[in-house]
Amino acid sequence: MEKFDVIIVGAGLAGLGAAYTLAGRDLEVLVLERGDYPGAKNVSGGRIYVNPVRDLFPDLWQEAPLERFIVHEGIVLMAKERAVAIDYAGDELRQEPHQSYSVLRAKFDRWFAEQIETKGAMILPKIRVENVIKENGKIVGVLAGGDELHADVVIACDGVLSFLGEQAGLHLAETPHNYALGIKEVIALDGEKINDRFQLQGNEGAARLFIGEVTKGMFGGGFLYTNKESVSLGIVVGIEDMMDQGGSLEAPVLMEAFKARPEIACLIRGGATVEYTAHLIPEGGFRALHPLHGDGILVAGDAAGFALNLGFTVRGMEYALASGYYAAQTVLKAKETGSFDADTLSEYGRLLQESFVMKDFQNFQATPSFVNNPRFFSHYPELKGNILRDIYSVPAGPKDRLYPTIRKYLGLGEMWTMFKDFREVTKI
Amino acid sequence: MTESMDLKAKLGIDVFKPGGAAHIKIRLGKEKDFRLQKMAMICPAGLYSVNEQGETSLTIDGCLECGTCRLVCGNDVLEWAYPEGGTGVQLRFG
Numbered sequence: 001m002e003k004f005d006v007i008i009v010g011a012g013l014a015g016l017g018a019a020y021t022l023a024g025r026d027l028e029v030l031v032l033e034r035g036d037y038p039g040a041k042n043v044s045g046g047r048i049y050v051n052p053v054r055d056l057f058p059d060l061w062q063e064a065p066l067e068r069f070i071v072h073e074g075i076v077l078m079a080k081e082r083a084v085a086i087d088y089a090g091d092e093l094r095q096e097p098h099q100s101y102s103v104l105r106a107k108f109d110r111w112f113a114e115q116i117e118t119k120g121a122m123i124l125p126k127i128r129v130e131n132v133i134k135e136n137g138k139i140v141g142v143l144a145g146g147d148e149l150h151a152d153v154v155i156a157c158d159g160v161l162s163f164l165g166e167q168a169g170l171h172l173a174e175t176p177h178n179y180a181l182g183i184k185e186v187i188a189l190d191g192e193k194i195n196d197r198f199q200l201q202g203n204e205g206a207a208r209l210f211i212g213e214v215t216k217g218m219f220g221g222g223f224l225y226t227n228k229e230s231v232s233l234g235i236v237v238g239i240e241d242m243m244d245q246g247g248s249l250e251a252p253v254l255m256e257a258f259k260a261r262p263e264i265a266c267l268i269r270g271g272a273t274v275e276y277t278a279h280l281i282p283e284g285g286f287r288a289l290h291p292l293h294g295d296g297i298l299v300a301g302d303a304a305g306f307a308l309n310l311g312f313t314v315r316g317m318e319y320a321l322a323s324g325y326y327a328a329q330t331v332l333k334a335k336e337t338g339s340f341d342a343d344t345l346s347e348y349g350r351l352l353q354e355s356f357v358m359k360d361f362q363n364f365q366a367t368p369s370f371v372n373n374p375r376f377f378s379h380y381p382e383l384k385g386n387i388l389r390d391i392y393s394v395p396a397g398p399k400d401r402l403y404p405t406i407r408k409y410l411g412l413g414e415m416w417t418m419f420k421d422f423r424e425v426t427k428i
Numbered sequence: 429m430t431e432s433m434d435l436k437a438k439l440g441i442d443v444f445k446p447g448g449a450a451h452i453k454i455r456l457g458k459e460k461d462f463r464l465q466k467m468a469m470i471c472p473a474g475l476y477s478v479n480e481q482g483e484t485s486l487t488i489d490g491c492l493e494c495g496t497c498r499l500v501c502g503n504d505v506l507e508w509a510y511p512e513g514g515t516g517v518q519l520r521f522g
Contacts, residue, residue, distance in 0.1 A: 034510055036445060040518040041493065106522030126514030145513055161495045176499045183472045185438070186521040230521070239499060242470050243463075250469050252435045275521045276438035278494035336485035 004028045006140055006331055007151040009129045009164055011038035012105075013317050014301025015157030016112045017324025018331075019347035020057060023119035025332060030142055030151070031113075033122060033272065034128040039109030041159075043279040045182060046225035046232035047207055048317040049100045052356045054324045065111045067227035068205025069098035072198060075312060076263060078212035078222075079385035083263050094204070102205050102225040102232065103317070104186070129158065132167045132297070138341070139168050153296055153340045155327050156322075160280040160302040162290060170291040170299065176239040178284030178305070178368075180220055183255045184234030187271040191229050197267055198226055212381030214258050218245055219283075219372055222258050223314070224267070230270060233259065236281060236314075238372070262355035281316070282307040292352070293345040298327040308359065308364060310428075311371045319357055326351040366427035373421060383409060435474045439490040447515030450488040452497065453507040459483040463501040470496055492517055 006022060011033035024031045036042040047070065048062060073088040102161045113123050133141040133148060141150035142164075156164035160179070165171050198206040210222035219238030224231060235258050237251065258264060282288065282305045289305040292298065300306070300323035307316035330348040334340050352358045390405045410418075454464065464484035467476040473490045476497070493516055498508040510516070 034513045036514050036518045039522055041516075041521065044522070089431050104521045106519040108520070128510055128513040130509075161498060173503055174499055175502075179499055180497075181470065181472065181494065181496050219494055239470070239496060243466050243500060244467050246466070249470065250474065252438075252474055255472075256433070273433060273438060273441060275519065276492075277519060277522070278492040278496070280495050280499070331513050376444075 002147070002149050004030045004149065004151040005335070006030070006153055006155065006156060007032065007149060008155045009142060010157035010159055010301075010303070011035070011109065011113055011123060011125070012042050012157055012159060012301055013109070013112075013320035014303070014306075014324040014327075015155065017057070017321040018155050018157065018300060018328040019116045019121045019123070019324075020060070020112070020119065021325050022331060023116050023121035023327030027331075027335065029121040030149070031116070031123040032127045032129055032149075033123060033125045035125055037110055037125050038113035038123060038238075039106040040125070042105040042109050043182070043184065043277045044103065044105050044317055045184065045223050045234060045236075045314060046102050046227070047100050047312075048103050048136040048400070049315060050097070050318075051099050052318045053321045053325070054097065056322060060112070060115070065107050066101035066103050066223075068200075068203050070100045070102065070207045070225075071204045072206035074206065074208035076208060077381040077384055078210050078214055078261065078263070079381040080213055082385045082389065084381070084384045084388055089199075094338070100207075101237050102207070102227050102228075104227055104232070112298060129164065132164055134168070137295060139294060151367065152272065152300065153334065153345070154332070155324070156297060156299045156303050157324060158303050160282060162299070162303040164297070165290050165299050165303055168294050168297050170294050170297070171261045176243060178282060178288040180236045180238045180252065180281045180283045181242070182236045182279045182281050183233055183251060184232060184277050184279070185255070185259075185273045186227075186275040187231045187233055187268050188229060188274045189231055189268065193227050193270070194229075194231065194281060200226065203228070208222065209314070210258075210263075211376060212378060213261075215241075215254065215377055216249060217374065217378035218242060219374070219377065224264070231271065233268065238283065245301045249289060271344055281367060283309055285309075285368040286361040287368070289361065293342060293348050294341045295345075296340050298330060298345055298348050300324045300327045306361075308360060308367070309371055310364060310367050319360075322357050323352065326355060326357070364428060366424070370424045370428060373424070375417070375421060383414075434489060437472060441474060442492075443518045444490070445515045445518055451509045451511040451516070452486060452491065454484065454486055455505060457508055458505045459485070461501065461505045462506055466500055467497050470500060472496070492495040
């Protein structure tokens, strides 16, 4: 029987973050990854915010194979036949250290794993973990590829479906309610073309989020991130909404319709799709987080539900890295006491509580219901489109006064609904 | 090439490593479950199809391993596992 100090399941950012922190600390650390190589199964929309995790991994960022630093932020409200965009750019976004980067995970995670191996942790790819091994209610290892592998503690970083947590009895099987489906294409495009089309220079990057017609009124939206020599383009749709309102609309068709929009088509013209992927995204926020630990087990990253959608920022990777880091810190402390029971491992929750991770999840616990407001996905984009159409249009005869033009769209009922919707903002 | 690409062509670009038995199976007698019929619309790889009798079948080739069908259909309809280690979709960009 093989026995390790720590087994980490999954070489995503949570697992790699934990392994990086534990490597070289006189522990036998084993990372198990089901892909051909670390990163082979890992998908993100494509943007990482470095500030919250910069100091947790101080030596990592200088050499990291990130794509472009984002200096151009955009939100596009897509109505049926027009779009209204908000654009935020300028020199303040060019200041160093840059706060966010586009990233391609297969490349980044593979590199990250190499750094960890250099530091002395073992990463075994091509190994699928089938189950946890339980003894007297305590997790003592995992069953992987038919072998029993034992450890003092297992860190479950097995991703959004969180099989290990379920098998360990920490939570039930997940339902569609708190999840969205992301579909993404990486579209190869010459770097100079990207710079011209998005008004960028050198290694600057752009990020755009799209709401409205993209999802035909369902929860979700579209995203676009520029990489060095490609564009990450995709849509996110609430699974429950697709089940209830999707009708005969196929998800892949929704993606094609998004690509065919004039706002998108001209940006990707001449590009070649080089990869097509899909991934689940936790959208439930604080209330949907899983229990974070048990006897002999810690849960980090997507497996714990650490992803947060605030509408204008969509974040998960920093929470994965940080939760992996704090899981590792917890293991280091537990190692000193020699106990890995639930009580000792509850330190993990305390560390997260003191960090930006739980503070963010608590501060933004109202956002899942706020961003789930169906009016954001069709009513408001159309309304804004209507108002702007009337403001900009110049008819053959005399033009109407502006105030009555706008006023006709903003009757008492509309104003009252708006007021209620935006009052929700005060909870955020 | 980005001009209205069909789904098969998109999946054809991805790298898949073959191996083992199908990792997702419809449980016997559940072929007419309404949740499976939803998957014909939702599956991003278009792997589910419904015949005239209302029975759903699943082709596993091209599975992107997103897990949406596991959430939609649940354990009572689908026998669901990730593919064996080192097999299935292998992302080069991610």
